[in-house]
Amino acid sequence: MASLKAIRRRIASVKSTQQITRAMKLIAAARLRRAQEALIAARPYSEALARVADSLLNAQGIDLAPAQNAEKKALVAVIAADRGLCGGYNTNIIRAGEEVLHSLQDDGFDVAFYAVGKKAVDHYRRTEAPIAVESINNAPRLATIGLARTIAARMLADFQSGAISQASIVYTQFKSALTQKPVCEQLLPVQTIEKKPDDTAAPLDYLIEPSPAELVPVVVKSYLEASIFHALLEAEASEYGAKMTAMDSATNNAFEMINALTLEMNRARQAQITKELMDIVGGAEALRG
């Protein structure tokens, strides 16, 4: 049995770890709330944009094909976190990224990654996967319009120049603080409009300025930016959700460990007292005898 002093020291250490995990859980909870609010605030924009894109592309019936003789390459953005300590969040998203990589490779694509988050960058460096762009240190917030715009600009430029013929984003969809699901969404070529078979109503008559040919790229760009921004928001909420859950269970584990150690400590203390008593009684007997 460990000595009383050693057990006491361990209890103190577990307690301070628990304090840290508890603080991290509270911070994650606060950030999660903020991320969820941002997710809700972004909804009207995406909905309105989807409607406009729908009306425009339906009215025009324009297909957005990749540039002619585009190379069979794909750019996959993987959104992970800069930091760990968030349960399986990073592992899951990186595994989903690998699956996408393999399925694209099976289709004959050359894949490069747009790695967002230190954990993704580290992983692809380690496995020597081709990284097209890396973006780390997205503190204090991951989901910024600036980052979404940077990613969108890169994808669109490569797509238009024919350097890539497909662009996707792998991110974690936020369901609740307990469940998050990694998903892959194809961004380019645009797959926004799913024509329903019964959708035979005459397209709405719109006055389109300056001209459909000039307007479609603007809509596509906005749509791309909004989709990426949405993915970033989901990823941010998921990260904090996962972190909150992980830190909550860490705090609980620390609590259980403290209980177990306290029991052990009490036993050790009693054993010591008993031993001392025996010594005293033994000594007294010896003197009397």
Add this chain to the structure above:
Amino acid sequence: MAERFKVKLVTPTGVVFEGEARQVVAVGPLGEFGVLAEHINFITSLLPGVLRIERPDGPVESWVISGGLTEVKDGAMTVLANSAQTPDSIDRGQAAAEEREADQKISAMSFYDPEYPAAEEALLLARARSQAASATAAR
């Protein structure tokens, strides 16, 4: 004839304005345009500039938007701005400095430079910000 119509101004970070207007003035690729009630169904892109919403009861509210799209459908207008800023949140001196900087940057550039459209957009935004800030200061 209806004299007012519904307007909604949304950005990726939330709904900025939702209400009724008598007239909305914005800057499109073909120049400044106004929208009144019973406008035809209409879609256009927006350049960086000032968006003015004239309320039915008089006051005019304005925002500096950094480009976007707008749609008028069945008499209701939706403005999808990349970002919207109220003029009183803009510092006049700083905005003027930004405008000069953007101006210098673009005059040193070739028209065929791939960065040219972005620089042009930056200049338009800086100009709109600076003008909106001075207009607020003059009032």
